[in-house]
Each structure stands twice: as C-alpha cells, then as structure tokens.
Amino acid sequence: DHGGTGRDGWIVDYIHIFGQGQRYLNRRNWAGTGHSLQQVTGHDHYNADLKPIYGFNGRFGYRRNTPALRRSTSVFGEVTHFPLF
Template sequence: MSDSEERQDTPEKADEEQVGSTEEDRPVSRTSQGKKKKAKPHRGPPSPTPDQLADLEKNFLLDCIAVDTICKDYSHSQPKMGPAIPPYNSQNDKHVKAYFRREAVDVTLRETGQDKGGCSIDGPVIDRFIESGAGYRYLHARNAAPRAAKAGHSADQVDGHGQFMSDARPNFGYHGHFGYRRNTPWLRQMPSPFGVDPRSPTH
C-alpha cells in the first residue's frame, strides 16, 4: 500500500474514532438512568392546622358581624361615627415614612398643626371615636377576652353550611330500622336481586 493510500484512509479512520469516542464519553442524563428529580423543599410558611383555620374564620366572621352592628347603630345619627373601615392617616402609613422625614414637610406640618401625629381625612372627632369610642371599646374587650368567654360565639353564624349533616340521626320509619327494604310488596318478596346478605338485616 502506498503512502498516498494510507494518507487517504487516515482521516476517515480518525473521524470514526472521534465519533466513537464522543458517543462513549457523552454524559448520560438522569432521566435515561431512571432517576427522578428531587422535589424542591417547601419554602413557604407552614400550613395552618384545621383548628387554627377555624379560629381565624370564627374571629373574622364575628368581627364582621360586630362591625356591621356598630355601623347600623350609628348610621341614624350625625356625624356618622361608625365607619366599617377606619379613615386613612398618611402619617401612620409605613410606606410613606421617608416622605415625612424631609425638612420641608416638617415645616408644612407645623404650620398646619399636623406635626404631632396629625389626624385622618375625616377629622379628629372620627379619630377619637375609632381609637377610644364605644365601638372600639366593645371590639377590644371582646377580642381580648379568653377563647371561651368571647361574646357572640354562635355556631350557626360561624360554621354555616359546615354543619350540614354533622349531627345526622337515624330516622326510623313505620316498618322499623331497615323498613325501607320492605316497604313495598315487591321488596318484601325480593329485597335484592343479588340475593340477601345475612350480615345485613332486612327488617
């Protein structure tokens, strides 16, 4: 074999060797090996227990009922000092604290008499009612009471449809405990087309 023929065969052999080496050295994926990906850890807060969810729902519903009662009571008087939502006071808003730290804003607040906490957009009378009025005292005393002493713990208002069939009792008819299986002449002759199970009484 001449040198020219050997030179022609050499590149082809080199390509075959290179292709074979790449297939052998190629990394095998995890899915091809049958391994499953590990589940990512749960990074959120822990899920509340059913008892905690029941307490949260109970307190929320009772607060809504109490606030609704207060609003209806004060809706017949002027000024209407029983709003369901407290009026907005920007100086108590943590998202705009940086704005009230400016010197120019301090000067404006002193000129307008709002430098000592200020009042809400509804005025100081509504603020006093929200912070120390009769409705506030009622809600605060009720929510600060122990769990068993909280006022308005009506199960009908708190659970609602959750009580459906929760205390179901057996309904005995005229034909006895299992009379529904013998309440027609046809069922008296053949209680079941699949035969009668001796473990289940039919009368």
C-alpha cells in the first residue's frame, strides 16, 4: 500500500521523511534559497572554462630532476598527438 520500506525499516524511513534534517531542507527549498546555478542546471557547466593545472611535479605531470630533462617532454617519445610546447 505504501510501496515498501527501506533497508533499515519504517522508523528510519520516517526519520528521513519527517526528521529534523528533512524539515530543514524543506524550509530552505520552499524559501528559494540554497540553489546555485550548478544545482539548478545540473552538470552542464562541468567542463566549461577549464584551466591548465601546473602541479608540484611540473608541466608534464611527473618530476624532472635535472634541467636537461625539464627541457624535453620524454626520452621515450611522445604518447599524445596534442602539442606540448
């Protein structure tokens, strides 16, 4: 008649539906607060306007110990078709 209960039983379902946390979320959502552009539009902006990441290991993603190694991409050849320099 009610579609069953969750894994932990009806009392836990009741707390999830009518508990303090859900009441807080309901009041917040009814007031129209807590909705950023990303929450409203979903994942549409996930890969928009990406910036290059230059981490601790340098531009190529792994540590170069000597200046001669830092000037070249790899002594074993390239694994990408995209320009690196």
